[in-house]
Amino acid sequence: MKNYYTITAFTENTPGVLYRIADLFLRRKINIESLTVSEVKNEDQSRFTIVVFAQADMVEKITKQLYRIIEVVKVIDSVDTDLVAREIALLKVSANKMEQRKEIEHLVSITPFTRIIEVKKNFLILEKTGTEKDINDFYDLMKPFGIKEFVQSGRIAVFR
Amino acid sequence: MKKLTGSQAVIESLLHEHVSVIFGYPGGAIMPIYDALYDYVKSKKIRHILVRHEQGAGHAAEGWGRVTGEPGVVFATSGPGATNLVTALADAMMDTVPIVCITGQVHSSVIGTDAFQEADVIGITAPVTKWSYQITQAQEIPFIFKKAFHIARTGRPGPVLIDITKDAQFAPFDFEYPSEIKLKSYNPTTQPHMKQIELAASLINNSKKPLILAGHGIHISHAHTELFDLASKADIPVALTLHGLSSFPNDHRLYAGFLGMHGNYAPNILSNEADVVIAVGMRFDDRVTGRVKDFLPNAKVIHIDIDPAELNKIIHAEVPIVADAKPALQALLQHVKKQTHNQWIEQFKAARDIEKTKIWDVECNPTKGPIKMAEAVSRISEAIKGKALVVADVGQHQMVAARYFKFKLPNSFHSSGGMGTMGYGLPTAMGVQVAKPDQTVISISGDGGFQMNIQELGTIAQEKMPIKIVILNNGFLGMVRQWQQLFFDKRYSMVHMESPDFVAVAKAYGINGMKVEVRKDLDLGIKNMLESKGPYILEISVEQEDNVFPMVASGASVSEIRLE
Ligand SMILES: Cc1ncc(C[n+]2csc(CCOP(=O)(O)OP(=O)(O)O)c2C)c(N)n1
Numbered sequence: 001m002k003n004y005y006t007i008t009a010f011t012e013n014t015p016g017v018l019y020r021i022a023d024l025f026l027r028r029k030i031n032i033e034s035l036t037v038s039e040v041k042n043e044d045q046s047r048f049t050i051v052v053f054a055q056a057d058m059v060e061k062i063t064k065q066l067y068r069i070i071e072v073v074k075v076i077d078s079v080d081t082d083l084v085a086r087e088i089a090l091l092k093v094s095a096n097k098m099e100q101r102k103e104i105e106h107l108v109s110i111t112p113f114t115r116i117i118e119v120k121k122n123f124l125i126l127e128k129t130g131t132e133k134d135i136n137d138f139y140d141l142m143k144p145f146g147i148k149e150f151v152q153s154g155r156i157a158v159f160r
Numbered sequence: 161m162k163k164l165t166g167s168q169a170v171i172e173s174l175l176h177e178h179v180s181v182i183f184g185y186p187g188g189a190i191m192p193i194y195d196a197l198y199d200y201v202k203s204k205k206i207r208h209i210l211v212r213h214e215q216g217a218g219h220a221a222e223g224w225g226r227v228t229g230e231p232g233v234v235f236a237t238s239g240p241g242a243t244n245l246v247t248a249l250a251d252a253m254m255d256t257v258p259i260v261c262i263t264g265q266v267h268s269s270v271i272g273t274d275a276f277q278e279a280d281v282i283g284i285t286a287p288v289t290k291w292s293y294q295i296t297q298a299q300e301i302p303f304i305f306k307k308a309f310h311i312a313r314t315g316r317p318g319p320v321l322i323d324i325t326k327d328a329q330f331a332p333f334d335f336e337y338p339s340e341i342k343l344k345s346y347n348p349t350t351q352p353h354m355k356q357i358e359l360a361a362s363l364i365n366n367s368k369k370p371l372i373l374a375g376h377g378i379h380i381s382h383a384h385t386e387l388f389d390l391a392s393k394a395d396i397p398v399a400l401t402l403h404g405l406s407s408f409p410n411d412h413r414l415y416a417g418f419l420g421m422h423g424n425y426a427p428n429i430l431s432n433e434a435d436v437v438i439a440v441g442m443r444f445d446d447r448v449t450g451r452v453k454d455f456l457p458n459a460k461v462i463h464i465d466i467d468p469a470e471l472n473k474i475i476h477a478e479v480p481i482v483a484d485a486k487p488a489l490q491a492l493l494q495h496v497k498k499q500t501h502n503q504w505i506e507q508f509k510a511a512r513d514i515e516k517t518k519i520w521d522v523e524c525n526p527t528k529g530p531i532k533m534a535e536a537v538s539r540i541s542e543a544i545k546g547k548a549l550v551v552a553d554v555g556q557h558q559m560v561a562a563r564y565f566k567f568k569l570p571n572s573f574h575s576s577g578g579m580g581t582m583g584y585g586l587p588t589a590m591g592v593q594v595a596k597p598d599q600t601v602i603s604i605s606g607d608g609g610f611q612m613n614i615q616e617l618g619t620i621a622q623e624k625m626p627i628k629i630v631i632l633n634n635g636f637l638g639m640v641r642q643w644q645q646l647f648f649d650k651r652y653s654m655v656h657m658e659s660p661d662f663v664a665v666a667k668a669y670g671i672n673g674m675k676v677e678v679r680k681d682l683d684l685g686i687k688n689m690l691e692s693k694g695p696y697i698l699e700i701s702v703e704q705e706d707n708v709f710p711m712v713a714s715g716a717s718v719s720e721i722r723l724e
Pocket of ligand 1: 208551554555556558581583605606607608634636638640
């Protein structure tokens, strides 16, 4: 059965690692749902957070194959319950009329981890952080107003 | 500390790694390195062998790497020089062979601008290298070389590529070679976990029908004695993969034979009866397993490999052991009990006898008709008493060489297993010969594959490498023809090949040779070849539509092995 897995790989911070990691997923035909690369503070390392939708045994195999990449220091694969994970989304929502604007402001104020970051004549730019589900729910909530643009980050996660 | 240019530093680094031979081909982007090389070659500090095609250099380095365990070294220029290496890199990656390729690259200021002879070599070769790195500053050379050789030769060995921009080759800097290396992210496990060893030993001690499947890892880890001792103590039959051939004495009562698609009847038909399998230094290639879901249905598998990614990749391992083969087998030996499995071993003998009468005797000793491939190989094997290093190309003759040559020297069969690279044989034999000048080196090719790197005859002639070159000429791309005969209604599509007079070609290069067309000349031809001082070509016309049997059809279970 397929499931969502978060693979966290700590690697040396050198060029070419991303290429090799991406190639491995490509060869195994595993689609990467999201990928975030960040620097590990005070260590010359990168942290790759890779979300995939795959079979458990495939995740285990690919985790071991990741270790074949010389620069890979440590790999941890986890299911969602092992992690606290967040993503961030930016939404550009139409707001031509005063009532709409009021309503959006109200919804934003009662939805946790959500805020208005810019107010323009015809639209508002909103920021939403949360899990993928929180973001999807908020997207649906805003949809009736007309979403002009939407962008969502990859996942970042820490272990419980 | 001494002041050196990047190019001098490259050669000095190689000397620090005890490199004595480079296989290479010069060109624009690697000219500064070749200029530095000039002095070192003149003072005989290092030898350079000018190949005729970079692929040849790559395979020659593989030959060197396979027989010495030390990385074979290649020089090539940027762009086409580097792309010509790709096949050899892929081959070395699949077959776990240590090589270090050094390629020139355009000046760092023009990288990414589609400069003349620029290719993204790091990008192109990433999937087929264990590690690669682009040097753009001379100061990086000592550490990167140290790291490259360390990575190529340790753990699961493999190919490494270093790309060096032209400006880095020119730049002067203070050279100092690191004496030690410690990498944070790469520390292969070599010692087995004792808990796992105990588990494995208890499985072995309680088994009725144990079987060892041994592969390339035995050679790489020099574990021949350990394999022999373990098998002898616990009385376990030993079956070998293609790359495992010559790791266990083939005339021993415990020798079960050669595994796989064209392997021996006994290990294929009996592996499915085994109750415990000890797989060591092998990776369950599909040519070995046949239909995976029906492979080893009754066995608990103990899998020993230095690469954790191989464990549970194809076959579930009851007891996975991440370790170098040698210490793992040593540890197992301590824990297994002395046993006998006479009945089980008798079964192998019975199966071997079936193969002997049905195939071996027929193939090796025909009295009429054209010469058979098996006959030629076994005559050569007898003439040299199995004491030669054999390099086979890819095709029917490869399987025939693997099956009928009676190897008497450890690590004496070299062939492209994982990649199945036609054209591999002749250049690989060069590397083997240069590394082992005191041994007889026999290269066996088909008429097709021989022409894929035939140009290396030039290198062999120039360097006076006394390689004994055998061409089994059947006028076909034989292995493909065999499949067309068996699985495509004998529709021989594009497999007939006309070839030049190979002996005349050899003569043009100044290499002696003889063509054998009839049985009565076979022994004379072999004698002439083995007695010749220099390189020699023996072209043998063999039965055109000869087939290699036994055979496990692709997708079939190994127990469905066909004898005809
Ligand atoms: C580079 C490459 N191209 C194609 C193949 C496919 N192939 C495998 S065996 C074979 C035939 C080899 O013919 P030949 O060298 O004459 O040897 P024979 O099988 O006749 O002994 C071919 C074409 C291959 N293995 N490698």
